[in-house]
Amino acid sequence: MAGLRGPKATDTPTVERSPRTERGRKTRRTLLDAAAVEFGERGFHDSSIVGITQRAGVALGSFYTYFESKEALFRALVADMSARVGDVGAAAAGGIDDVLEREQAVTSAFIAFATEHKELYRIIDEAEFVDPATWRAHYENAAGRIAARLRTGAGNNQVRSDVGEVEAWALMGMNVFLGLRFGVWGGDVGPEEIGRRVAALLREGLAR
Amino acid sequence: MAGLRGPKATDTPTVERSPRTERGRKTRRTLLDAAAVEFGERGFHDSSIVGITQRAGVALGSFYTYFESKEALFRALVADMSARVGDVGAAAAGGIDDVLEREQAVTSAFIAFATEHKELYRIIDEAEFVDPATWRAHYENAAGRIAARLRTGAGNNQVRSDVGEVEAWALMGMNVFLGLRFGVWGGDVGPEEIGRRVAALLREGLAR
Amino acid sequence: MAGLRGPKATDTPTVERSPRTERGRKTRRTLLDAAAVEFGERGFHDSSIVGITQRAGVALGSFYTYFESKEALFRALVADMSARVGDVGAAAAGGIDDVLEREQAVTSAFIAFATEHKELYRIIDEAEFVDPATWRAHYENAAGRIAARLRTGAGNNQVRSDVGEVEAWALMGMNVFLGLRFGVWGGDVGPEEIGRRVAALLREGLAR
Amino acid sequence: MAGLRGPKATDTPTVERSPRTERGRKTRRTLLDAAAVEFGERGFHDSSIVGITQRAGVALGSFYTYFESKEALFRALVADMSARVGDVGAAAAGGIDDVLEREQAVTSAFIAFATEHKELYRIIDEAEFVDPATWRAHYENAAGRIAARLRTGAGNNQVRSDVGEVEAWALMGMNVFLGLRFGVWGGDVGPEEIGRRVAALLREGLAR
DNA sequence: AATGAATGAGTGTTCATTCAT
DNA sequence: TATGAATGAACACTCATTCAT
Numbered sequence: 001m002a003g004l005r006g007p008k009a010t011d012t013p014t015v016e017r018s019p020r021t022e023r024g025r026k027t028r029r030t031l032l033d034a035a036a037v038e039f040g041e042r043g044f045h046d047s048s049i050v051g052i053t054q055r056a057g058v059a060l061g062s063f064y065t066y067f068e069s070k071e072a073l074f075r076a077l078v079a080d081m082s083a084r085v086g087d088v089g090a091a092a093a094g095g096i097d098d099v100l101e102r103e104q105a106v107t108s109a110f111i112a113f114a115t116e117h118k119e120l121y122r123i124i125d126e127a128e129f130v131d132p133a134t135w136r137a138h139y140e141n142a143a144g145r146i147a148a149r150l151r152t153g154a155g156n157n158q159v160r161s162d163v164g165e166v167e168a169w170a171l172m173g174m175n176v177f178l179g180l181r182f183g184v185w186g187g188d189v190g191p192e193e194i195g196r197r198v199a200a201l202l203r204e205g206l207a208r
Numbered sequence: 209m210a211g212l213r214g215p216k217a218t219d220t221p222t223v224e225r226s227p228r229t230e231r232g233r234k235t236r237r238t239l240l241d242a243a244a245v246e247f248g249e250r251g252f253h254d255s256s257i258v259g260i261t262q263r264a265g266v267a268l269g270s271f272y273t274y275f276e277s278k279e280a281l282f283r284a285l286v287a288d289m290s291a292r293v294g295d296v297g298a299a300a301a302g303g304i305d306d307v308l309e310r311e312q313a314v315t316s317a318f319i320a321f322a323t324e325h326k327e328l329y330r331i332i333d334e335a336e337f338v339d340p341a342t343w344r345a346h347y348e349n350a351a352g353r354i355a356a357r358l359r360t361g362a363g364n365n366q367v368r369s370d371v372g373e374v375e376a377w378a379l380m381g382m383n384v385f386l387g388l389r390f391g392v393w394g395g396d397v398g399p400e401e402i403g404r405r406v407a408a409l410l411r412e413g414l415a416r
Numbered sequence: 417m418a419g420l421r422g423p424k425a426t427d428t429p430t431v432e433r434s435p436r437t438e439r440g441r442k443t444r445r446t447l448l449d450a451a452a453v454e455f456g457e458r459g460f461h462d463s464s465i466v467g468i469t470q471r472a473g474v475a476l477g478s479f480y481t482y483f484e485s486k487e488a489l490f491r492a493l494v495a496d497m498s499a500r501v502g503d504v505g506a507a508a509a510g511g512i513d514d515v516l517e518r519e520q521a522v523t524s525a526f527i528a529f530a531t532e533h534k535e536l537y538r539i540i541d542e543a544e545f546v547d548p549a550t551w552r553a554h555y556e557n558a559a560g561r562i563a564a565r566l567r568t569g570a571g572n573n574q575v576r577s578d579v580g581e582v583e584a585w586a587l588m589g590m591n592v593f594l595g596l597r598f599g600v601w602g603g604d605v606g607p608e609e610i611g612r613r614v615a616a617l618l619r620e621g622l623a624r
Numbered sequence: 625m626a627g628l629r630g631p632k633a634t635d636t637p638t639v640e641r642s643p644r645t646e647r648g649r650k651t652r653r654t655l656l657d658a659a660a661v662e663f664g665e666r667g668f669h670d671s672s673i674v675g676i677t678q679r680a681g682v683a684l685g686s687f688y689t690y691f692e693s694k695e696a697l698f699r700a701l702v703a704d705m706s707a708r709v710g711d712v713g714a715a716a717a718g719g720i721d722d723v724l725e726r727e728q729a730v731t732s733a734f735i736a737f738a739t740e741h742k743e744l745y746r747i748i749d750e751a752e753f754v755d756p757a758t759w760r761a762h763y764e765n766a767a768g769r770i771a772a773r774l775r776t777g778a779g780n781n782q783v784r785s786d787v788g789e790v791e792a793w794a795l796m797g798m799n800v801f802l803g804l805r806f807g808v809w810g811g812d813v814g815p816e817e818i819g820r821r822v823a824a825l826l827r828e829g830l831a832r
Numbered sequence: 833a834a835t836g837a838a839t840g841a842g843t844g845t846t847c848a849t850t851c852a853t
Numbered sequence: 854t855a856t857g858a859a860t861g862a863a864c865a866c867t868c869a870t871t872c873a874t
Contacts, residue, residue, distance in 0.1 A: 021853095024858065043337040045253045049844065059860045061847080070844065100415065121336075128333055129251040136393075143389070150414070159414045166386065166397060166405045167414060173385025174378040181351075181377045185344075189374060197374045205413040206358070206367045206375060207308065232833070256868060267835045269872085278869065437874095440837065459753040461669045465865065475839045477868080486865070516831065541752055544745075545667040552809075559805070566830070575830045582813060582821045583830060585805045586798040593797030594790065597767070601760075605790060613790045621829045622774070622783045622791060623724065648854075672847060683856045685851085694848065 017066055028066045030056045032080070035073055040119025044074055044126050075134060078127045081120055082138045088113045089145065099153030100199050103171065106149075108195030110175050114183030115191065121184055143168045174198055225274055236274045238264045240288070243281055248327025252282055252334045283342060286335045289328055290346045296321045297353065307361030308407050311379065314357075316403030318383050322391025323399065329392055351376045382406055433482055444482045446472045448496070451489050456535025460490055460542050491550060494543045497536055498554045504529045505561065515569030516615050519587065522565075524611030526591050530599030531607065537600055559584045590614055641690055652690045654680045656704070659697055664743025668698055668750045699758060702751045705744055706762045712737045713769065723777025724823050727795065730773075732819030734799050738807030739815065745808055767792045798822055 019025045034056035038047045049070055053060050067073040092109035096102040114120055127135035147168035153159045178198070182189050227233045242264035246255040257278055261268050275281040300317035304310040322328055335343035355376035361367045386406070390397050435441045450472035454463045465486055469476050483489040508525035512518040530536055543551035563584035569575045594614070598605050643649045658680035662671040673694055677684050691697040716733035720726040738744055751759035771792035777783045802822070806813050 020857070023853095027858080045337070048842090061845090061861060062859055064845070064847095065858065125333060125336055128330070129253070129337075139385075139388075157416055160416050163414050166390070166402060167409065169385050169389045170382040170406060170409060173381035173383070175381070177347075177377045177381030177384065178374065180347075182374070194374060198378060201375065201378060201410075201413065203413045203415050205409065205411045206371050207411050208365055208368050227833090229833080235833085257870085258868075269835055269837095269870095270833075272870070273833065436836070439874095443837080461753070464863085477840060477866090478838055480866070480868095481837065538752075541749060544749055545669070545753075555801075555804075573832055576832050579830050582802065582806070582818060583825065585801045586822060586825060589797035589799070589801030590794040591797070593763075593793045593800065596763075597793045598790070610790060614794060617791065617794060617829060618825075619829045619831050621825060621827045622787050623827050624781055624784050643854095645854085651854090673849085674847075685849095685856055685858090686854075688849070689854065 017064075017068060019066065024065070027056075027058060027062065031058060031063065031066055031073070032077065035077055036119055036123070039074065039077065039126070040122045043122060044070075044130050071130060074123075074127075075131050077123055078131060078134050078138070081117075081123050082134070082141075085110070085113065085120070085124075086141070086145065089142075093149060097156075099150065099156070099158045100203050102149060102153075103202060104195040104199035107175050107178070107198045108191040111179050111183045111191035111194050114179035115186070118184050121180055139172070143172050146171050171198075171202070174201075225276065227274065232273075235264075235266060235270065239266060239271065239274055239281070240285065243285055244327055244331070247282065247285065247334070248330045251330060252278075252338050279338065282331075282335075283339050285331055286339060286342055286346070289325075289331050290342075290349075293318070293321065293328070293332075294350070294353065297350075301357060305364075307358060307364070307366040308411050310357060310361075311410060312403040312407035315383050315386070315406045316399040319387050319391045319399035319402050322387035323394070326392050329388055347380070351380050354379055379406075379410070382409075433480075433484060435482065440481070443472075443474060443478060447474060447479060447482055447489070448493065451493055452535055452539070455490065455493065455542070456538045459538060460486075460546050487546060490539075490543075491547050493539055494547060494550050494554070497533075497539050498550070498557075501526070501529065501536070501540075502558070502561065505558075509565060513572075515566060515572070515574040516619050518565060518569075519618060520611040520615035523591050523594070523614045524607040527595050527599045527607035527610050530595035531602070534600050537596055555588070559588050562587050587614075587618070590617075641692065643690065648690075651680075651682060651686065655682060655687065655690055655697070656701065659701055660743055660747070663698065663701065663750070664746045667746060668694075668754050695754060698747075698751075699755050701747055702755060702758050702762070705741075705747050706758075706765075709734070709737065709744070709748075710766070710769065713766075717773060721780075723774060723780070723782040724827050726773060726777075727826060728819040728823035731799050731802070731822045732815040735803050735807045735815035735818050738803035739810070742808050745804060763796070767796050770795050795822075795826070798825075 019028050031052065035047075035052050038052045038055055041047075042051075047070075049063050050060055052073075053063050063073075067076070088109050089106050092105040093102050096105055124135070124138065127138070143165065147165055150159055150163050150168060150171075154161055154163055175198075178194050181187065182194055183191070227236050239260065242260050243255075246260050246263060249255075250259075255278075257271050258268055260281075261271050275284070296317050297314050300313040301310050304313055332343070332346065335346070351373065355373055358367055358371050358376060358379075362369055362371055383406075386402050389395065390402055391399075435444050447468065451463075451468050454468045454471055457463075458467075463486075465479050466476055468489075469479050479489075483492065504525050505522050508521040509518050512521055540551070540554060543554070559581065563581055566575055566579050566584060566587075570577055570579055591614070594610050597603065598610055599607070643652050655676065658676050659671075662676050662679060665671075666675075671694075673687050674684055676697075677687050691700070712733050713730050716729040717726050720729055748759070748762065751762070767789065771789055774783055774787050774792060774795075778785055778787055799822070802818050805811065806818055807815075
């Protein structure tokens, strides 16, 4: 990422900055949580390290004991969020055999998660600009997981045999936008209802 | 938006600084085009006015003859993109009576447009952070147009009578993500095929 | 040079920052002079850009209109000083045929120059740490010029035929240290007298 | 020296923090050696306490058990180097009665020492900026020792009676620059040969 | 309209030093 | 003595914006 301010970077090899004591682990966690709030509220560029450390009740300099840079912190947060979203989906899907029921459960769970974590979108979305590679990987992985779930169904003769990557991306797009509209922004339609409607769409389309 | 730099910001409401002469109109256009490229390549924050004016072959100071601020320029670009996307949809939909055929045409047209304008997403997506109100309005409008199109169909008894906002957002999500995956990123599936598959999904769902 | 503070450097290619207007040229000169004083008084690391611009009566940001970095400014200054020392020597040597008379003139002129420009040593000496390549080149060039002058004499049978690089460096060392002791630090022995004594040493050694 | 960072600096006069145990003495030595390498490689300002303690395999905090500050450590190193250079000269001069033979021996020994200790110059030279008083004292002492040696010769009628401080500084300058050029930088002329040539210069000058 | 020099608030990062354990 | 987490002052550098010409 270009355009950062300040003088040259040193050649010093990047040393792992993992805390060695329990106290250290706690401080690192505090910083991560404060950062999630700050980034969620103000976005990456309008967030500042001072702001984050003040929120965390930690000295400015302590930040660099735990993270290499503002970007590195952001990346850590994106990875965290990405993994949590994946977990939510996996948990919701677990143990359901019917493809469409399964997707209904995943959609509902995801909407619920977005409702609870309004900062999710601000962080994942901004990764497009701050850490494009990770951002792209996030969606490719998610689409891959959806495709895999659908394929399981295809093997079982539950969905049309030509269902593939296009449908996976379509389904992901639905979930993401419904999560934005009815999760993050809020509204009168709840996660359950959204799940049901997506499932209906997948089951029979929109046609009368 | 916080975090702006530089001398006092005026509170004067943004009046379009419209050029009076032909030469002026040309300069303004040059700047807009340069900005689209710069923002598309580097994002809002890593783009600079100097960069844009250099690309445009215009003196730094001249920028402020045409735009009130960096943000104002960005807003102009977002509005432009947003309108063009709307136009593309309207043009594609025009004159088609069958709901699903119509959506198929819109999807194909949109994917084709995204393929041609890779900077589209970088600009619309970043509006979430630079100009959230406009960004939200962009999607609300788009969803509204989709809902209206579907409703036309509902009135005609072509789609289920309970199809509403949820389905509109779902459809918009599909289009957006398919445009990203198969338009911007590129791939072996063309706009026509994508349109056909979305239409199939809308027509009969995924179930066998 | 490692260890500078601040974020990453941009990839932006180094554009020449030469002033295009007369006003600009004047500002650049003001900055250079202020820098010579600041670096001379406090050394490179304890000098600050704010300090330099304040001395120059110029805004902080203006600095970067003329110099790429603190280091670049320092390099410019070293080059300037180095060239001036060379000029002083050349001017003093010009037109004198006798080798030893010539060196006497150079030594006197150099001591006088050092007396007038106390910041000379602080700047050249610190280049060893800030810009080692230039620093080394400075001395290699100076030694080369001395060797050339002596060789002229050797060709004329004025000095021993085995006089070479070793003697050039020895002579340079004398001049530098005498310039420090009797020029910069000051004292009761003037440039003329120093020149005479060095010439005496070169003419007949120290032996009785 | 200005520009120090970190929490309040004590004004307590520098008391040597001498280790009480054998283990402590060893740690202190390790730190000194690591510092000589680090300062030699990177210079004072680009060296860091973390870097030094890491090289030494010692915890950061332990540093302050042995040295009051980064500067105090540097001063200790300068003093050490300065003393060693003096010892080398004294050892080389010991027992030689003839003035010029004696200086020849000193020069050769010094060049050899510089060849072996490339960090010598980086440390002494940087003292000009970090600890100017010590730096000046170092050269004044060295010049004083040379003057004393020459005076012994003058008393013995071996050198001209007017030989004094100027000649001492001239000789010191030769040695220092020859040590840099042929010792630290290296080259094809060895210490012995350098000594011989300096002696020749002192004995009869350069004139044919 | 055009030019480009001038302005200065803002911020990421470094690192010597302190201190609780 | 040893450890390593915590502290915060200091500073180089960026760039949107203004303004004299």
